[in-house]
Amino acid sequence: MADQLEMLEETDKSLSRRKFIKGVIAGGAATYSAGYLFRTGTVRAQSGAAGSVERLITLNVNGQERRVDVMKQETLATTLRYKLGLTGTKMGCDRAECGSCTVLLDGTTHYSCSVLTHSVRGRAVTTIEGLADADGTLHPVQQAVVDGAGFQCAFCAPGFIMSMVAMVDANQSPTRAEAAQALSGNLCRCCDYNKILDCAMSAADYTRGV
Amino acid sequence: MAVIRDTMAEFDLFQPASIDDALALKRRYGKTSWALAGGLDSLDWFKDRIKRPEVVIDLSAVESMRGIRETDDADGVEIGAMTTLTEVAEHAGILSRFGLLADAASKVATPQIRNQGTIGGNVTQDTRCWYYRGGWPCYRAGGNICYADTPTAINREHALFESNRCVAVNPSDTAPALVALDAKFVIMGGGGEKVVDAEDYFITPAKDITRMTILEPGELLTSIRIPGTWAGARFYFEKVRDRQAWDFPLVNIASAMKVSGNTIEDIRLVVNAVGPRPLRLTDVERQLKGQSVTEEVGQAAGELALLGARPLQHNAYKIPLMRNLVKRAIRGTGARA
Numbered sequence: 001m002a003d004q005l006e007m008l009e010e011t012d013k014s015l016s017r018r019k020f021i022k023g024v025i026a027g028g029a030a031t032y033s034a035g036y037l038f039r040t041g042t043v044r045a046q047s048g049a050a051g052s053v054e055r056l057i058t059l060n061v062n063g064q065e066r067r068v069d070v071m072k073q074e075t076l077a078t079t080l081r082y083k084l085g086l087t088g089t090k091m092g093c094d095r096a097e098c099g100s101c102t103v104l105l106d107g108t109t110h111y112s113c114s115v116l117t118h119s120v121r122g123r124a125v126t127t128i129e130g131l132a133d134a135d136g137t138l139h140p141v142q143q144a145v146v147d148g149a150g151f152q153c154a155f156c157a158p159g160f161i162m163s164m165v166a167m168v169d170a171n172q173s174p175t176r177a178e179a180a181q182a183l184s185g186n187l188c189r190c191c192d193y194n195k196i197l198d199c200a201m202s203a204a205d206y207t208r209g210v
Numbered sequence: 211m212a213v214i215r216d217t218m219a220e221f222d223l224f225q226p227a228s229i230d231d232a233l234a235l236k237r238r239y240g241k242t243s244w245a246l247a248g249g250l251d252s253l254d255w256f257k258d259r260i261k262r263p264e265v266v267i268d269l270s271a272v273e274s275m276r277g278i279r280e281t282d283d284a285d286g287v288e289i290g291a292m293t294t295l296t297e298v299a300e301h302a303g304i305l306s307r308f309g310l311l312a313d314a315a316s317k318v319a320t321p322q323i324r325n326q327g328t329i330g331g332n333v334t335q336d337t338r339c340w341y342y343r344g345g346w347p348c349y350r351a352g353g354n355i356c357y358a359d360t361p362t363a364i365n366r367e368h369a370l371f372e373s374n375r376c377v378a379v380n381p382s383d384t385a386p387a388l389v390a391l392d393a394k395f396v397i398m399g400g401g402g403e404k405v406v407d408a409e410d411y412f413i414t415p416a417k418d419i420t421r422m423t424i425l426e427p428g429e430l431l432t433s434i435r436i437p438g439t440w441a442g443a444r445f446y447f448e449k450v451r452d453r454q455a456w457d458f459p460l461v462n463i464a465s466a467m468k469v470s471g472n473t474i475e476d477i478r479l480v481v482n483a484v485g486p487r488p489l490r491l492t493d494v495e496r497q498l499k500g501q502s503v504t505e506e507v508g509q510a511a512g513e514l515a516l517l518g519a520r521p522l523q524h525n526a527y528k529i530p531l532m533r534n535l536v537k538r539a540i541r542g543t544g545a546r547a
């Protein structure tokens with residue numbers, strides 16, 4: 001009991017430290033993006049043409065409505081990490097070639113580095129931060145990954161976990177080959193794919209409640 | 211290639227809700243504009259700052275360009291250009307009648323790319339020649355040299371056929387399947403709607419070295435219609451690639467065959483990633499009609515298919531590869547594999 005309390009305190013402290021850092025980053029991004037706002041360059045000003053786009057938009061992220069100022073050429077990974085402070089989504093290649101930026105859009109996996117933020121208005125965005133319950137109970141997939149110690153450095157973990165979540169939503173009893181297929185858009189450079197697949201299989205077990 | 215830069219260069223963005231609005235924007239901005247579908251080809255160009263459109267027209271809000279519907283033509287389907295590759299690969303009607311296309315779509319890249327990439331974008335995508343994509347001022351980029359066809363060039367992925375100054379290949383997996391199925395591509399532009407055979411959508415550098423398709427700057431591909439002609443035929447799709455995920459085809463093959471008894475009544479045979487457009491093997495098809503499905507016929511077809519192939523320094527391996535794929539497409543791999 002005493003041990004547990006201590007752990008809780010630990011978590012609390014580290015959480016608030018992380019929140020603090022996120023606050024700083026978000027503040028920095030606001031000033032940074034203001035620089036873009038007024039640097040119009042060669043782009044022509046357009047008023048009222050059909051389909052013209054406003055920069056201040058509302059996104060649905062992890063079940064919350066978030067108002068955010070988004071550049072027209074901004075990718076979802078950038079918005080999530082540098083505007084909304086959701087740094088759980090990682091950026092590896094920025095070229096749709098590694099999977100570390102995987103998020104869910106309306107429940108299916110997408111590389112957030114290769115989607116314009118403006119094109120996901122009206123869609124439900126889910127990131128790794130949106131998986132656990134409000135009381136901190138982990139998503140069964142997260143629990144399976146923790147129990148199986150699935151990752152080494154874990155840089156790739158958020159992306160893999162999002163792919164596992166989409167997998168168990170679509171198919172709660174995958175074969176190992178189907179799980180490999182479901183995770184085939186994610187790379188791990190520490191490379192214990194067998195262990196990751198073990199976790200994917202137990203994630204399916206946990207989801208079925210066995 | 212994967213150099214991370216801060217952001218893409220600035221552009222103006224439009225998200226029209228209808229084809230008419232999208233076409234009006236294309237007309238207004240012409241060559242300075244860029245149609246955006248899934249963005250998986252487009253955003254790479256923008257991030258590397260090699261293509262710098264002033265105006266991007268995002269088609270993701272055009273509902274009428276999405277989805278798969280049955281057509282009046284018995285057994286046919288019409289696929290909106292903005293339909294994702296995942297939807298194409300999983301659609302019940304396509305799986306049951308045109309499994310060739312479902313198979314090809316399911317072998318593109320990765321699940322995430324198929325969830326985002328569209329069928330229209332997949333057939334319209336630019337070549338992957340890395341000199342060109344790396345920003346080298348080659349023929350295709352408007353210059354007057356091909357960097358992939360010099361004595362020291364790295365050209366393992368490049369062409370065997372139909373080269374003309376440029377030796378780049380069409381990298382699409384769905385394109386050869388659509389040509390094999392005799393699909394019709396619906397194009398909308400200033401002059402209204404026009405419908406072309408899949409085969410004629412793709413062009414060679416002899417026609418225009420800066421483009422891969424007949425699409426003019428003011429036009430959009432709005433849908434793809436597959437007639438019932440080849441529904442339920444004997445299909446074969448095979449893609450050879452370095453890794454079983456992500457990688458583009460080194461060579462792929464798509465065939466549709468009507469067989470009665472053991473005799474080939476009709477066949478369409480298409481190979482991609484060996485030339486600037488999906489290569490329909492019309493001569494081989496003609497020779498095959500009336501032949502029986504045997505190892506020997508497959509072998510002979512493979513030999514015939516390679517007539518005229520002109521390898522570069524590093525891509526001669528594609529010759530036996532393609533020969534064997536043609537053979538396998540004809541005799542199948544099931545029982546004999």
Ligand SMILES: Cc1cc2nc3c(=O)[nH]c(=O)nc-3n(C[C@H](O)[C@H](O)[C@H](O)COP(=O)(O)OP(=O)(O)OC[C@H]3O[C@@H](n4cnc5c(N)ncnc54)[C@H](O)[C@@H]3O)c2cc1C
Pocket residue numbers: 095096097244245246247248249250251252253269291292317318319320323326327328329330331332333334335336381382383384425429430431432456457458459
């Ligand atoms: C890492 C990686 C691996 C890949 N591997 C494969 C593979 O193995 N096999 C394969 O076949 N493909 C592969 N692709 C390509 C991918 O599947 C996409 O299909 C392709 O990039 C384009 O589709 P998109 O919807 O993303 O279109 P975009 O990138 O948005 O568009 C591509 C081009 O087509 C034009 N365009 C798109 N739609 C229309 C339209 N309706 N009318 C007019 N013009 C249009 C755009 O202007 C642009 O020039 C890969 C891509 C990546 C990034």
Ligand code: SF4
Pocket residue numbers: 337339340341342348349350351355356357358359375376377378
């Ligand atoms: S093959 Fe074509 S695209 Fe590649 S360098 Fe040569 S001209 Fe350019």
Ligand code: FES
Pocket residue numbers: 090091092093094095096097098099100101102111112113114
């Ligand atoms: S960062 Fe998006 S796929 Fe690598």
Ligand code: FES
Pocket residue numbers: 151152153154155156157187188189190191
């Ligand atoms: S655990 Fe290190 S990249 Fe996957």
